Amino acid sequence: MLIRSTATLAALFLFGAASQVQAADKPTDPEIAHIAYTAGVLDVEAAKQALKKSKNKEVIDFAKDMVRDHEAVNVQALDLVKKLKVTPEDNATSKALTKAAAEERAKLAKLKGAAFDKAYVDNEVAYHKQVNGALETLLIPSASNAELKGLLETGLKIFQGHEQHAEHVAGMLK
Amino acid sequence: MPQRYPWIALALAIGAGQAQADTIQVTIDKLVFSPAVVDAKVGDTIVWVNKDAFAHTATIKGGWEVMIPPKKSASLTLKTAETADYFCRFHPNMKGRLVVVSP
Numbered sequence: 001m002l003i004r005s006t007a008t009l010a011a012l013f014l015f016g017a018a019s020q021v022q023a024a025d026k027p028t029d030p031e032i033a034h035i036a037y038t039a040g041v042l043d044v045e046a047a048k049q050a051l052k053k054s055k056n057k058e059v060i061d062f063a064k065d066m067v068r069d070h071e072a073v074n075v076q077a078l079d080l081v082k083k084l085k086v087t088p089e090d091n092a093t094s095k096a097l098t099k100a101a102a103e104e105r106a107k108l109a110k111l112k113g114a115a116f117d118k119a120y121v122d123n124e125v126a127y128h129k130q131v132n133g134a135l136e137t138l139l140i141p142s143a144s145n146a147e148l149k150g151l152l153e154t155g156l157k158i159f160q161g162h163e164q165h166a167e168h169v170a171g172m173l174k
Numbered sequence: 175m176p177q178r179y180p181w182i183a184l185a186l187a188i189g190a191g192q193a194q195a196d197t198i199q200v201t202i203d204k205l206v207f208s209p210a211v212v213d214a215k216v217g218d219t220i221v222w223v224n225k226d227a228f229a230h231t232a233t234i235k236g237g238w239e240v241m242i243p244p245k246k247s248a249s250l251t252l253k254t255a256e257t258a259d260y261f262c263r264f265h266p267n268m269k270g271r272l273v274v275v276s277p
Contacts (some may be wrong), residue, residue, distance in 0.1 A: 072228050076227060153204075161264065
């Protein structure tokens with residue numbers, strides 16, 4: 001499916017970037033903060049598109065949960081970078097995520113009704129899986145600041161919860 | 175002995191009065207219910223104290239649900255003797271269990 005292919009492509013970017021950084025050097029804390037924040041913003045944007053387009057209560061509730069949780073995580077992230085006097089730094093992984101999300105939004109914009117709902121929720125499952133993979137294998141192990149690492153670990157739990165929540169909604173749409 | 179029965183009834187009534195309902199606290203911190211397993215009796219109240227900046231629920235599949243807003247508490251008085259596995263509907267990776275017995 002096309003939806004999967006975008007997610008896979010983004011995953012390839014991420015893991016491609018991951019293997020490169022592991023070969024060269026790990027992402028820095030400012031880059032990690034930027035990636036984590038970007039991942040949250042992109043999911044909020046996806047949710048806002050769903051809130052505009054979907055008529056399905058389950059999907060709308062799920063999208064509202066995504067907005068609420070990711071905005072809350074990002075408030076914490078901004079507070080932390082201020083406290084640590086870290087300026088988040090744009091990087092290849094953030095750019096790849098942003099580009100893939102823009103393509104996904106453009107594709108979803110052409111869909112309606114049940115087709116949109118299914119495509120949105122399926123992509124949410126894939127997206128959260130992909131970000132969880134990046135958090136577990138790259139971002140958390142690379143983070144040098146303990147507080148940043150702690151926030152990422154909480155973020156991972158939230159994202160894992162979202163992945164399961166999205167899978168549950170996907171099951172209901174079948 | 176017939177005349178003993180009222181004493182037994184009275185003793186039981188006093189006994190029941192002494193089985194006081196307790197309030198049991200479950201803390202939610204970084205998406206973890208703690209303690210994960212709570213032993214309680216019918217009539218006790220569970221108070222979930224949410225330290226997270228995220229809304230959570232305590233949900234029984236096909237049963238009750240308690241909404242626990244961010245940085246707030248929510249409570250439930252137990253009415254049935256049952257062992258109930260509950261989870262957060264928003265983050266199904268959060269799990270807890272209530273073991274509720276008759277007082």
